[in-house]
Each structure stands twice: as structure tokens, then as C-alpha cells.
Amino acid sequence: MKKETRITHQPQVPLVKGNRPLTDPTYRSVKFTFPTIADSMTAEARSSGFEYTRDSNPTTRQLELLCAELQDRDDAIAVGTGMASVWLALLGNLSAGDRVVIFLESYRPTRIAVRKFLPRYGIAFEMVSLHDRKAVESAFVLEDTKAVLFESPTNPMLQIPDIEAILGLAEQHGVATILDNTFAGFHNHGQYAIDFFVHSLTKYAGGHGDVMGGIVIGSADKIRRLKPLAVNMGATLDPGAAYYILRGMKTYYLRYERHCQNAQALAEYLVSRPEVAEVIYPGLKNHPDSALAAKQMHDFGGVLSFSLKNADRERTWAFIDALQLHVTASSLGSTDSLAAPVQLYLGTDLSDEEQAEAQISESTVRLAVGIEHIDDLIADVAQALDATFS
């Protein structure tokens, strides 16, 4: 073999039998090959062989199997972002002429996908408040309603829907259920008969603010039916990103636990401050649905929202700017604490009336509490409140 050929057909480094790396290699390869066509056509090769990374990849597959197991399901499809997982779950359950139910209390890009794009493809929607029971029921009753997409807790206002009530309506009316479970995490809500879980892996799964990803999790047959759509749409997760997420997952429980402890303590501290009007965190006894949250979840996550008293937009922004450890940035669920002006980042697609119904005002602040030392986080919020209200 000439050297010009050798450089593209590089030497193989075989591992001695039984000698394996503790961390599996990241399969960067786009293509996977078999020695002969016959080998590639065996039942085993066709069911679990790898061909092309857009379809499937061993590193990505490892992540899919891990997340599915943690969520108490059989299978999953990983994609490039959380929004790509929302799209996959929506399009997998809806055709032209169908209707989807979403809630006013949901993530802004999800509302935009449903309200701005789906109608262009003949898919109607019903957007109602979680707390408007009558409207929720009416939405399910509609003949063409085929799917419901909801969050728990909701982003950004930490509302808690009654999952059993939603599942009851869905079963009664033959509606597929999709839960964006990003806030609660893989270890929550698996006991409910939800058809599809979606997660932004960018958040608690990756956990370090260094990688984006999304996943749809469900039973084996439901995921099998969704797979051709995923392959055709091509919203593939980069195997390199899958590796970062797999590495992040090794500290998932440790991090999530600390996020929760910190958020609980920070929420309680905020309640004690006279400048703060209302603190919304499902772990607080004064949360209107704290009992429901405690019934549905093991713990309550690392995000809280609150509003400031006597604060207009300028004062709210000044408070956020005065925070030192909590940096102003989108995202959540990473080791670093972040602060966001809710109306500006997460409410601009809603009318004034809708914002009021969703409890979003110009003085609303969302904190994505990180895993720093709680004393430092409390001190940071304290000094910013002092500086803003002095």
C-alpha cells in the first residue's frame, strides 16, 4: 500500500480481548461498515447495527438508553436541541386537520412553534391556562384534538398542573400526552402513563452549560413509530455533544440534589425580604399547589421566580444588573447561577392580558439556581436587593 493510501486507511489498534476503556470512545464516525453486503443484511445488523450517524450512532445510542432507563421507559431518540425534541414529539403526533392543546404557562419557543408554525401546516391549537379547568376540559372535548403538550413545573412561573387530571382527560378523549419534563428531570414523573417525555438535555442532563441537546422518551413501540420522522427531519444530535452529555450525566443526581437544596434555601430567604412581593417555588408551603407538587415529585428543581415590590422595569433590571454571582443569561440547570428578566426573555409573545393571566409582570425575575455555596448565593441576592432599594 502506498503512503498516500495509508493516510486515509490508518493503522488499526486492536485491543487485547477483555481490555476495554472505562469510558467508551466517542464514535465520531459518520459511516459504519460491514465486511460484506450479506453481513449488513442479517436480522441482527438490520435491527441493531449502525450505518449512518443521522440514523443512529453508538455514542448517541448510549445516551438514549441511559435517559430512557432513568425516565422508566424503554427507548428514546436524541436530537440536537430541546426545541428539536418538542418538534419531533409534536409532528409525530399531529397531521393536518388535527389540533393540539398547549398552556399559556409554557416555554416561549414552544408557544411560538405551536402558534406561529403549526397553523401553516393545517394544525390548529387551543392555548388555555392550566388553572382554567373549564377551558382545559373544553379543549380536550374538541373532536380534532389529538395531542396535549405540557410542562411541570412550568417555565418560567413554576406552576404545577394536575397530571392525573390531564391524563384522565387525555384517556377519555383519545389524546396523546407529551410532557416537557426538563424542569423536573428524568427521576420525576416516570410513574405516570405519559406517552412521550421530552427533555432539553442542555439543562440538568448536560448540566455544565457547555452542550445543547434534546430527547424524546417513550415506550419501545411509540419510539419505533417516531424514528422514521426523526431520520427524515435530520435534527440529529452530534455524537461529540452526546459524549459531553454522558459525562455530565455522571453527576446528575448529585447536581440536581444540590440545585434543589440551594433553590429551597434561596426561596426561603427571598420570602423573608420585605422588598420581595411573591416568591414562586413548588417547595415553598405558600405555593398554591405545594401539596400537589409534593405528591407528584420527589423534589422541586433549581428554578424559582419572584416579583419585586414597588419595582418598575428599570428598577427590576437594575436589581438583575446588581447581581454579581447570578449572571444575566438565558438557560438554566447548569452549575452556574443565572438570572433572567422574565418579561423580556420569556414573555414578549404574550399580550398584556395573557401576561397578567400567566402572572408575568415587568418586576418578575427568574433565578436558575446553580450549585455554588448557598451562603454566597444568598449574600449576592441580599447585596443586590440592598443596592437596588436603598
Next chain:
Amino acid sequence: MGFSTKQVHAGVRPDPVSGSILTPVFQSTTFVQESVDQYLAKGYSYSRSGNPTVAALEEKIAVLEDGAACTCYSTGMAAIQAVIQATLSAGDHAIISDVAYGGTYRLCTTVYARYGVEFSFVDTSDPDAVQAAVRDNTRLILTETPANPTLKLTDIRAISDIAQAAGIVHAVDNTFLTPFYQRPLELGANASIHSTTKYFDGHNATVGGAVVADSDALDEKIRYVQNAAGVIMSPWVAWLTLQGTKTLSIRLERQSANAVTIAQFLESHPKVTTVRYPGLASFPQFELAKSQASGFGAMIWFDVVGGVQAGKQLMDSVELCTLAENLGSVETLITHPVTMTHADVEAAERQRVGITDGLVRLSVGLEDVDDLIEDISNALDRI
């Protein structure tokens, strides 16, 4: 500035913090804002909406295609999906090349058909057929030239004229030739689409896609989908593709030179009935190949005597050529569409688009051409 200068330098400036000559991998999901007031002052908020490493690649590809702007995607199919989603709604109609990549065909027929979008699959090598297929509600013409795997060419200028007269977006899948050899926007197309998995990366290391638009207005529509649907390219993939792109023209030149030699060898071989390569005088659209592109690329197909069985045997006999479905990488890859990529397509449909039983597709790589010819020659002998 010459192409090879642009492929090295466009989009990449020394890092202002460290002076690093390469754009760093900005492996960060979110970007800190100096204050709420200065939201987006530095241009970035959240990596789904924009990332500096991905932006560097987008700028480089836009410059190479002489386009207004470029958006990058998780895969080539995601790029096509973004163009379709940006241009077509329920009730709209699109004209798609009848020899379009199978993934494109499936996206149209199994996904968008469910949402009330109409498609006509037309022989776009015939401008009259395209003209006849135009309707009042036609919003997109999607062509692929050379087509995969038949290498049938579409006259980009002729189809762009039809599209322009009717106010239709004409998008060309330019994956096979890349802007080094073919620049669809200069020929009047509105968008050039790439699977960067192929020649841009060139090393079989990433999957990715790109769309270059001829106007900011079209780019904005497509970019909106990129963000809303979240079909983004990861920063690591963008970085690897930036590196790969630096050798795009020299790889393609060598791979094309290898392809010419192999095509000529095949043409003289008794076990080969037909060889199709746009650079051969026997190629039916040789004149168009010469006039609309500055090179012929590195994709060849040929028909072996003996049909399915012979094709299969050839696949199993090659040693250096790798049996795999990708293309455009430094490794020579060989496929037999009837038993591999198009195994699920009905026989009549395969015949219609020109995929015969003995058709073998070769993506010629960077190996020494003597080694490649020896390998193919040995394998042909075993049939």
C-alpha cells in the same frame, strides 16, 4: 481573492482575547449579558439562536458561495427541511427533482404531504417539464445537480429563469460539486444547499448541513426556522468543518483527478457496460457539465455486466474501496444502490429514475489512484 485563499481565511479572525489563530470552540450554551439593557449587544444570547464558532463557519461558506448569508444545521437533511419549512405552507406546491436524494423524497412524501403541502416530482433536466409543472401556488423548486446517484444534470440558469419569472424560490442542492466547482447563486438560483457531511468536512468525522441564501430576506426566513425548530449544528461540528473546509479545493481537485482516471479505466473495461462521469466526452450532458461548472467532481457510476448478482459480488470483492453509503470523504466509498441505498424503492421506480440492477456508485477518495484501480480491477476480475 482566490477560492483557496477564501477557504482558508474567510470567516476566521484571530481571537481578540488570546490571539488564537483558530476560532475557539465556543462550547457554551448561553452568553452572559453585560446588563439587561445591553441584551444582545455582543450578538449572542443562547447557542440555539447563534454561536460564534458556528457563525464563523456560516460566514466562511457564505463567502465561498458568494451568497448574502449562510445557516448551518445538524445534518444535510435538516438543511433541506429548513428550506422547505421556510418556503412552504399548507396549500402550497413545490417542484422537486425526480432524482432527488431519497431522504428528500421521503421528507416530502411522508412528512410534508401530511401537512397539506403538494409536491410534483419532475425531471428537472428538462426545463420545459419544469415550466409545465409550475402552478399558481408553486413556491419552491428544489433541484440537485449532479443528481445522486445518476449524476443527471439540471441547467441551473434555465430553471432559475423559470423560477424568477414566476416569483418562485429556486434552491439547488450543490453537495456534489461544492462552490469550488459550481456556484448556483451566480447562475440565478436563490439558495445553495449542502450536506457538509460530504466534501466540506471531507473526513467522515461529522454530519452537518448548510443553506446559503442569495438575499438577507430569504436568509432571515430560513434562519428563523433554524432557531425555532432547533435543528442547529453543534460548535464542535462547526469547528471540525471549519478545519476540513481549509483543504476543500485541494481535496476536490485530487479526488476529481482520480475520478477522471478511474472513469477512463472503467470505460475501457469489458465487464463494464456504461460509465457515467460528467467529465467524460461520452457523458450525455457533457456540454452542460462544462458550461455550468468549472470541474466535474469525484462521483462516478457504472453498470457491470451481470446485474444484481454481479453488483453484489463486486461489493464483496473490493478491499480498499469501503462498502459504505456516504460520499465526499477522503476514503473511497463504493455502493450498490439496488441492494443498499435504494433497496426499499420499488423496481419500477428505480428504473424510472435510472437506477439499473448493475449500477455501482463510486465516491472517489484521496488514495493513490494506482491502488484504487488495482482494487477495482481485481474485484471486476472476480465477477
